[in-house]
Amino acid sequence: xxxxxxxxxxxxxxxxxxxxxxxxxxxxxxxxxxxxxxxxxxxxxxxxxxxxxxxxxxxxxxxxxxxxxxxxxxxxxxxxxxxxxxxxxxxxxxxxxxxxxxxxxxxxxxxxxxxxxxxxxxxxxxxxxxxxxxxxxxxxxxxxxxxxxxxxxxxxxxxxxxxxxxxxxxxxxxxxxxxxxxxxxxxxxxxxxxxxxxxxxxxxxxxxxxxxxxxxxxxxxxxxxxxxxxxxxxxxxxxxxxxxxxxx
Amino acid sequence: xxxxxxxxxxxxxxxxxxxxxxxxxxxxxxxxxxxxxxxxxxxxxxxxxxxxxxxxxxxxxxxxxxxxxxxxxxxx
Numbered sequence: 393x394x395x396x397x398x399x400x401x402x403x404x405x406x407x408x409x410x411x412x413x414x415x416x417x418x419x420x421x422x423x424x425x426x427x428x429x430x431x432x433x434x435x436x437x438x439x440x441x442x443x444x445x446x447x448x449x450x451x452x453x454x455x456x457x458x459x460x461x462x463x464x465x466x467x468x469x470x471x472x473x474x475x476x477x478x479x480x481x482x483x484x485x486x487x488x489x490x491x492x493x494x495x496x497x498x499x500x501x502x503x504x505x506x507x508x509x510x511x512x513x514x515x516x517x518x519x520x521x522x523x524x525x526x527x528x529x530x531x532x533x534x535x536x537x538x539x540x541x542x543x544x545x546x547x548x549x550x551x552x553x554x555x556x557x558x559x560x561x562x563x564x565x566x567x568x569x570x571x572x573x574x575x576x577x578x579x580x581x582x583x584x585x586x587x588x589x590x591x592x593x594x595x596x597x598x599x600x601x602x603x604x605x606x607x608x609x610x611x612x613x614x615x616x617x618x619x620x621x622x623x624x625x626x627x628x629x630x631x632x633x634x635x636x637x638x639x640x
Numbered sequence: 641x642x643x644x645x646x647x648x649x650x651x652x653x654x655x656x657x658x659x660x661x662x663x664x665x666x667x668x669x670x671x672x673x674x675x676x677x678x679x680x681x682x683x684x685x686x687x688x689x690x691x692x693x694x695x696x697x698x699x700x701x702x703x704x705x706x707x708x709x710x711x712x713x714x715x716x
Binding site: 485486487489490540541585586587588589591592 | 676677680681683684685688693694696699700
């Protein structure tokens with residue numbers, strides 16, 4: 393069947409695959425024919441993702457990307473990739489006067505330094521094949537807008553966006569493409585610590601022209617596009633997925 | 641942890657509401673200046689000053705400043 397978005401014969405590494413957007417990317421990419429290597433901190437939840445994937449399923453790799461040894465080990469465990477999806481991330485909601493360096497460091501470690509270093513190691517060791525695609529899960533926050541008490545998260549996502557553009561230039565000679573997807577609020581457990589109440593989230597949802605938050609799969613479909621050969625001339629771009637949020 | 645000191649710390653998060661407005665009986669969510677940012681500032685202040693991680697629902701269930709003080713005390 394004609395399908396320019398197929399991921400057949402591609403091996404793809406997805407970080408943060410134990411939950412939320414990363415899990416959806418892993419499952420949907422496997423359904424599109426990719427051989428997906430998943431990694432995350434929580435083995436139980438990784439197993440659950442693994443069980444829901446289809447087709448050829450390589451072993452999952454447990455790794456805590458806030459730990460630089462784990463990042464190094466992960467890259468050494470990989471042999472060859474056609475795609476890398478940097479999805480692992482966390483948020484810390486603090487009004488700016490309370491956002492201390494240690495808070496920025498905690499988030500930057502996972503949202504910025506880990507994907508940067510993992511990508512670098514995989515590129516340098518030539519494990520990312522020619523015409524491979526690297527996708528960063530950025531955000532609307534820090535690129536198009538921000539949110540109350542969002543300075544830490546916004547900084548990390550803004551940094552990723554800048555990084556992706558420079559990487560796209562430096563990796564173009566290798567034929568490696570680098571792009572970001574920029575989701576608005578997606579229905580995941582990112583606010584499970586409870587500083588934001590369910591009521592506040594429901595109120596916030598009304599600010600979206602399409603009147604709901606996104607689903608993890610809706611980010612996955614965009615990532616699949618950027619991983620596929622259909623996006624072979626796309627590099628350094630941002631793909632906005634926000635239900636119209638940033639129009640207002 | 642003392643109630644009076646807590647009221648002062650609470651009041652310090654506000655910019656426009658005069659500190660004389662704040663007593664243990666103040667129904668803080670009725671103040672004009674109350675906002676989601678202030679709720680998050682109170683949560684952050686309580687974490688910093690008292691080492692207690694409040695949830696948004698704790699703020700929701702408290703009416704007066706004293707109610708919130710008692711919630712924090714029960715979590716210490």
